[in-house]
Amino acid sequence: EAELARMLGERLGRIQNTKFTTGVGGIEPTGIITAASLGVTTASATAITGDDFRYLYHSVDPAYREAAGAAWMMHDAIVLQASLLKDSNGQPIWAGHLSQGAPDRCYARPVGINQHMDSALAASNKVAAFGDMSRYKIRRVRKVFVKRLTEKYAESNQTAFLLIVRQDGNLLNAGTCPI
Numbered sequence: 001e002a003e004l005a006r007m008l009g010e011r012l013g014r015i016q017n018t019k020f021t022t023g024v025g026g027i028e029p030t031g032i033i034t035a036a037s038l039g040v041t042t043a044s045a046t047a048i049t050g051d052d053f054r055y056l057y058h059s060v061d062p063a064y065r066e067a068a069g070a071a072w073m074m075h076d077a078i079v080l081q082a083s084l085l086k087d088s089n090g091q092p093i094w095a096g097h098l099s100q101g102a103p104d105r106c107y108a109r110p111v112g113i114n115q116h117m118d119s120a121l122a123a124s125n126k127v128a129a130f131g132d133m134s135r136y137k138i139r140r141v142r143k144v145f146v147k148r149l150t151e152k153y154a155e156s157n158q159t160a161f162l163l164i165v166r167q168d169g170n171l172l173n174a175g176t177c178p179i
Helices: 002-022 050-058 076-083
Strands: 070-074 109-113 128-132 136-140 145-149 160-164 167-171
Touching: 002 160, 002 167, 050 128, 070 076, 076 109
Parallel strands: 070 109
Antiparallel strands: 070 128, 136 167, 145 160
């Protein structure tokens, strides 16, 4: 049972992350990337620069940019590319942290890795998000419900498990685009 709980928890977490990142709304949550406004489009569809990150940083209202929840979110492949970038003055935009458990920083703000963000630079891909991440709200109606179904597949000597989760998510936006 402990192994099953671990596996279900991981599977549920990955599904939730996908929906809370890129969900389209309606019968699923509106993902943070879906709800976010377009801040900056890069000059090249296949490359990013340190200046692109600075423009994205300043495309967010200062009230959200300076909030405690302000952070970056990117796929790990984009984090790698961004960690090598320098600004127009030749200074690294990235600050890796040597202390264990501390996130890397880009322009003094923490960077969160989200494997459900776009991982490749292409014309329509949204490869980085910045803003007050605390403005994205997730509502859970009840606790996760797991039911063991022993009779459903009894004739084939199997046991089924039913997992039910009721939740939704959306970005709180008062018209000033927090992300």
